[in-house]
Amino acid sequence: EIMSSGRWNDVPAIRQQIIDSLKSLGEAQSLGIEAVDLKKDYVAVYYNNTHYIRETDAIHRMLRVLTTLPPSVEHFYITSVVGGMPSTEVQLTRSAYERAVQQYASVDDLIDYVKIGPGGMDIPDDAIRFADTYPRFSWEILPRPRTLLFDPDKPFRLGLTLSIGGSVEFEGGWRIEGNWTSDLVDTVDDPTPGNSVLPHVRTDFRLYRDQGQHGIESLFVSKIGKLAPEVFYEVKAGLLEDMFAGVGGEVIWRPAGSDIAWGANLYYLKQRDFDRMFEFRDYEVLTGQVSMYWQDAIWRGVNVNVHAGRYLAGDWGGTVEVTRKFESGVEIGAYATLTDVPFRDFGEGSFDKGLIIRVPFGWIAPFNTQYTVSTYLASLTRDGGQRLYDRNPLWEKVRRTNEPEIRRTWKLDVTPGL
Numbered sequence: 001e002i003m004s005s006g007r008w009n010d011v012p013a014i015r016q017q018i019i020d021s022l023k024s025l026g027e028a029q030s031l032g033i034e035a036v037d038l039k040k041d042y043v044a045v046y047y048n049n050t051h052y053i054r055e056t057d058a059i060h061r062m063l064r065v066l067t068t069l070p071p072s073v074e075h076f077y078i079t080s081v082v083g084g085m086p087s088t089e090v091q092l093t094r095s096a097y098e099r100a101v102q103q104y105a106s107v108d109d110l111i112d113y114v115k116i117g118p119g120g121m122d123i124p125d126d127a128i129r130f131a132d133t134y135p136r137f138s139w140e141i142l143p144r145p146r147t148l149l150f151d152p153d154k155p156f157r158l159g160l161t162l163s164i165g166g167s168v169e170f171e172g173g174w175r176i177e178g179n180w181t182s183d184l185v186d187t188v189d190d191p192t193p194g195n196s197v198l199p200h201v202r203t204d205f206r207l208y209r210d211q212g213q214h215g216i217e218s219l220f221v222s223k224i225g226k227l228a229p230e231v232f233y234e235v236k237a238g239l240l241e242d243m244f245a246g247v248g249g250e251v252i253w254r255p256a257g258s259d260i261a262w263g264a265n266l267y268y269l270k271q272r273d274f275d276r277m278f279e280f281r282d283y284e285v286l287t288g289q290v291s292m293y294w295q296d297a298i299w300r301g302v303n304v305n306v307h308a309g310r311y312l313a314g315d316w317g318g319t320v321e322v323t324r325k326f327e328s329g330v331e332i333g334a335y336a337t338l339t340d341v342p343f344r345d346f347g348e349g350s351f352d353k354g355l356i357i358r359v360p361f362g363w364i365a366p367f368n369t370q371y372t373v374s375t376y377l378a379s380l381t382r383d384g385g386q387r388l389y390d391r392n393p394l395w396e397k398v399r400r401t402n403e404p405e406i407r408r409t410w411k412l413d414v415t416p417g418l
Contacts, residue, residue: 006040006072018069023130025068029061030368032136034081037127042075046086046123050138051368053329053360055080055400056409059090063097079119080401083224084134084173085232086119087401111410116403118229118256139166140371142361146183160185163217178219178239179391186213197345198383199283201243201312205381207274208242215276217242218391230254234394241389242276244269244312248288250394259404263291263395267388269312287312287388289319293395295404301325303333312386315339319385321356327412329360335376337385345384352385354378 001007008014019036022045026033030051037044043066049058059078066076076097079089096113123129146159162184167177191210194203220238227233235249248267255261266288273279289309297304301324308318317339325331336353343350355377362369374391399405 003070004072006070008070008072009038009040019128021068022065025065026062029065031058031062031065032133033130034133035123035127035129037077037124038069038073040070040072042077043069043073044077044079044124044127046079046081046127048081049400050370053362053368053370053400054409054412055088056406056412057368059406067094067098081119081123082232082397082401083175083234084169084171085224085226086121086123087232087398088403088406089117089119090406091115091117111407114410116257116406118254120229121226134169134171136169137166138169140164142371143184144181144373158185159183165217173224175222175224176220177222179217180215181217182214183209194383196347196383198313198315198341199285201271201283201285201383202381202386203383204274205243208276211274212242212276215242216278217276224394224397227251230256232394232398234397239272239278240267240269241391243272244388245272245280246270252394252398254398254402257403259295259297261293261295261395261402263293265289265291265388269388285312285314286310289387291395293399295399295402296408300408301327303331307387311337311339311384312388313341313383315341315384317341317385319352319387323356323358327409328363329372330363331358332356339385341384347380347382347384349380349382352378352382 019038022036023033026047032048033045034048035046045062047062049055052058062078063076074094076094077089077091080087092114097110100110142163144161144163146161162182163179165179167175169175186209191206193207194200196203216239218239218241220236220240222234222236224232224234230253232252233249237247239245246267246269248265250263250265252261252263268286269284271281271283273281287310289307292306294304296302303323303325305321306318310316317337319335319337321333321335323331323333333356334354335356336351338351357375357377359373361371361373
């Protein structure tokens with residue numbers, strides 16, 4: 001009677017036991033619960049998902065955890081946290097959830113009872129925060145294939161790189177991360193500079209691979225925050241990629257319920273030396289683009305990204321990327337970039353183009369992980385139309401928790417039975 005009526009909420013010992021159990025069950029599902037606001041008739045949970053490719057997988061696991069709460073808790077509010085900031089809130093009633101998962105024929109209809117909206121600006125002050133959430137450490141040691149295609153002398157070269165990375169995340173969206181790579185099997189045996197008439201922002205890659213066979217791929221500090229419930233920002237400073245270091249940031253506006261998001265980025269960059277350590281070359285550039293991200297364009301699973309602005313060589317133009325994301329998480333597509341660089345100055349190929357392949361490691365690994373191998377396959381490496389390489393841009397951080405993505409994958413992860 002105490003549990004059903006909600007009187008448990010007035011007994012501090014019972015209430016604390018329930019909160020501790022909730023956190024423990026979340027950790028058993030590899031979900032980090034950062035805060036809980038628990039009352040006799042509702043619960044609001046703020047969690048981070050660092051393991052599952054699809055956010056719906058994490059949401060349904062959290063829902064099953066919440067069904068262990070006392071029967072008086074009828075309303076569930078589940079908010080995903082990205083970079084320490086609330087991203088998306090999923091609301092539904094306990095009775096609708098239990099009815100759906102107990103009746104096999106109506107499992108897929110559960111989404112009809114769900115309300116999805118943007119998370120707040122921050123975790124509310126009256127929520128119980130767990131002191132052991134931050135700082136949060138992570139690390140990885142992974143082999144990474146390297147390919148060099150369409151070289152006239154050797155059309156296909158395959159190499160292998162060892163990647164060692166780590167990060168520490170602090171409360172408030174602050175993060176320090178770095179990555180060291182060593183080429184175990186190299187694909188380049190002709191370390192010659194590029195012959196481009198444009199600034200050599202990419203065509204000197206052979207020199208980076210020769211003199212920087214072992215070096216720092218990235219080492220920087222970043223901060224994620226929110227300007228509004230639907231507007232995210234990220235600022236970075238440090239060694240941002242193999243060839244460039246600098247400072248800058250990105251903003252993403254993700255309107256609630258819309259398939260289209262908008263973004264903009266701006267960076268002041270200085271070219272790194274070939275050994276990939278802490279020295280620099282003379283070249284520097286101010287680069288940035290405005291972007292449109294269209295999810296489920298044309299038909300489900302097709303994504304179209306459009307970028308327009310100033311590129312690394314100082315040229316102006318635009319990029320179109322079209323990909324198809326399958327239920328497995330594998331994403332395949334193509335891209336093309338046209339800028340104001342004349343075809344004769346760009347060199348062989350006339351403009352930048354190629355294929356995009358993203359394969360989630362968890363698709364083939366015997367465990368859940370969000371690590372994804374991303375490859376841009378281009379016939380030639382030229383200097384026109386080149387953007388800053390970001391392994392994990394802000395859009396990819398917030399895309400997984402976007403409402404269209406949650407609705408598209410909702411039925412893939414619903415598991416009948418409690």
